[in-house]
Amino acid sequence: MSALPPPGRPVFEPVDRIPSLAALRACVQRKDWTGVAAAFEALPDEDDRALACRVVSETDGAETFLQEVADRLPGDPLPRTLLAERLIITGWEIRSDSRAEHVSERQFRDFHAHLRRAEILLIEVCAEHPAYALAWYLRSLTARGLELGQSESRRRYDRLAEHHPHHFSGQMQLLQQLCPKWGGSWEAAHGFARECARRAPEGGPNGALVALAQIEQYVELAEKEGKSRAETYLRDPEQLTRLLEAGARSVLHPAARADAHQAVGAHNAFAAVHSAAGRHAEAAPHFRALGDAAEEFPWSYLGNHEEEFVRHRKSALAKG
Template sequence: MNRLPRDPLARTLLADRLIQTGWQIRSSHRAEHVSQQQFSDFHAHLRRAELLLIDVCAEHPEYALAWYLRVITSRGLQLGVGETRRRYDRLAEHHPHHFGGQSQLLQQICPKWGGSWEAVHGFAQECTQNAPAGSPTGALTAMAQMEHYLEVAEKGGTRAAETYLREPDNHARLRDAAARSVLHPAFRTDAHHAVNAHSAFAAAHSAAGRPAEAAPHFRALGDHASVFPWCYLGTGDHETEFVRHRKTALAKG
């Protein structure tokens, strides 16, 4: 008698927990500020998660959560852009507009993980143009700009980073992406990724000194906010930055 594939949920949730614990051990610091012991423990957790996820993906090749998590483990284990892209492509075969997977691949193709800014902005633009109207995917454009903003800020200071965001082409792409996604009538305000998506746009406009354009996103957010990308601004405390910029934006917009 052939055995039916086992239910994937329990194993996938355990893998997810291992991954989250591993990233907490590693911390969000740049690699040069992470100790060898942290890296060793981090990789050990991710390898345990991988063993679980490999079996799940073999038994349930269409299972989105498992492939999404394998995109994350590929980056953490430094398997390279090509392998991470291969895993994302397997996810996209069954779920072509998976915002979580797209967000994770976007991280992988950033220069800090071995990619390039051309790849980052090109991927965000491609996903935004191909996504259905009202999809959160447009927020990838804001996320890409905030990642670029952080690198410019680290190398040239906050003023240079603000100048980057204010470039007319960047501003136009951000407005177009918002119109296609979170500001489109078809966007579901109760969608799982609504907070992440609106936060990305609100932060990008706030960092560029455009509080009036950030205001619609703050109104949609209410008292909810994601850690990223508010942690890239000012003090680095996401709650402080969110509250500060929201107060300014709602007063002006």
């Protein structure tokens, strides 16, 4: 039996590993709305549509094109929703990833102005199309950025879940809101993650929420009590049991689709938590499933995302 080829450099950008997303970005760049609309029409999975929405919104200069289309097609929810996420992305770039005490008053003012513009668009879309997943998903981002609180964020998620109960991207957003850094609690965050994992279809990515909740608490403990205390938390047998059960029911289940785009984020989440806990053998199945596919989050929590991914992948594949 020939040896497996050595792993290559990780690919973090979805457009660099998914040809259909590269084609979608090209349509945006040449202002081909027919091509953009057809790309979304071909995506029945709402999590795939959320990823495609992000690709459009991260395209430099897309706001001019999207505004033109939204003005030309006032009854179509897609151009308004894509424009809303472009405003959200631009707003978060203005705010930066810094903690609130390091963000200037002007940054906050411009950030909130962008989010309020997006919110107006999304309110219109949700009023006209109450089951439109993309708009409800994005309203979870605006709720957090505008600091509308736990109850409003949960209300918006519940509206999304009425029609799309296992929307992984939406669940990830509410999980962030439920963490203490956004006014929630660890009890609420872990409880929501376990509930989503338990109710999701076998093989879905949703079990990774258990991993994401753990690494969020790991980061907070490392900042407040030191890395040793944070690692002790991750190595707790109860946390390990929950993580293994979630992985077995999720992306390591026989029903899991290897070609599902959301599986990349899920495998990265499981691999990052096991790696941070020093469990290289347990991380190995996730790294093998990933190959060179990677995502910046949550590896950026551990340091330089590419260096951390490569270092831990090497250790995991050597031991697992």
